[in-house]
Amino acid sequence: MIKTDVIIIGAGPVGLFAVHQLGIKGLKSIVIDNLDKAGGQCIELYPDKPIYDIPAVPECTGEELTGKLLEQIKPFKTKFFLNERVDEVKQEKDNWIVKTNKSNNFLAPNIIIAGGVGSFEPRKLTVKEAEKYEGKSLFYSVKNKENFKNKNITIFGGGDSALDWALELSKFSKIYLVHRRSDFRGAPHTLSEIKKKEKEGKILIKTPCQLDSIVGNENIESINIKYDDGKKEKINTDIILSFFGLIMKLGPIAEWGLNMDKKTIDVDPEKFETNKKGIFAVGDICSYPGKLKLILSGFHEVALASVECFKRARPNEKYRFEFTTSSKTIQGRLGKK
């Protein structure tokens, strides 16, 4: 059991800034996120897209914003538990126990849910046979390249992941690249490499078409693809790789007994506390009258929530509001002299 002052669920921009707001108040926190890196939607959905409404930052990308936030919280040496999803939340007297899918247990008087729209999961193929082969001969990510040597591989998708893996795996396997339209979205260099491999016969491109059905028993034997004009084609294939991006699933959060409206959690706009004392919700996942799903709103929400977290974590101490410009205590916590 890992004890801390605040368990933060979600490592997006608001979760990261929560570490800061708690840290300058002298509170310890840990961060749990289902993705393999910090940044949330900023990193996963729009790392290169410029954001123009972060106060005093005229323009920055999702990746830059994440980098700056991580730099800002460095002094607090916060522990991140990535690739982990919170499955269970239980009450124990004035504390909360959080259990993850990797069986880590955490205990704290406060939980801040900064979960965005939930956890990211790969968007799955929709033909009904797909599930049967998942993890055996149909994959939504490549964990170990060795398993993809000397095979017939069909890759679905037209974005970076599909193109990059088509190139990489074409070094030792025959690749079919299937996309619903003739344009691919990728870096110019990647696109020209794909063209080269196509000429060499290492990558066969099939467009504009989509998956129609999968044929096989234990393993996939072949697939049928369907062109826009209705024509079908059979491709002998051992492995399917599908890259249709990520979707957001609320997941277990819905089962924690919180008052919810559709996919958002009701909070009071003073402390951003949910109907459960000590559980807070901030950022895109919370709702209150006038709520705006902006990063800057999330920063405000977490600043206020952290005050209540302090009161619960340090019931015998008085909370004092301080400015970072003048407080020697805060400056000390930030490692400044």
Next chain:
Amino acid sequence: MTKITYVDKDKNSKTIEVENGLTVMEGAIQNNIPGIDADCGGSMACATCHVYVEEKWFNKLPKAEEGEIDMIDMAFEPKKNSRLSCQLIVSEELDGLTVTTPEKQS
């Protein structure tokens, strides 16, 4: 106000008066139209407000920009008349527009 008709996968249709300037997605969310999730809130980052636009209307709409087309690749069962409803801004010219929501959004 402009009349927009939302048809779900079971052919149930609902016609709503949507304020001009809002998006077709916002019109759905504000009026509790099922079948449009809009997880990302309209930032063109999730493809869960995906709709099929009636053919005669599809050609009248301003063309989808590259980012939208890329995102539609990720949508559930995209078709030739697929659009993201968060990118369709309601105006007088769209009066009578009919959109159909897919079987599911994700």
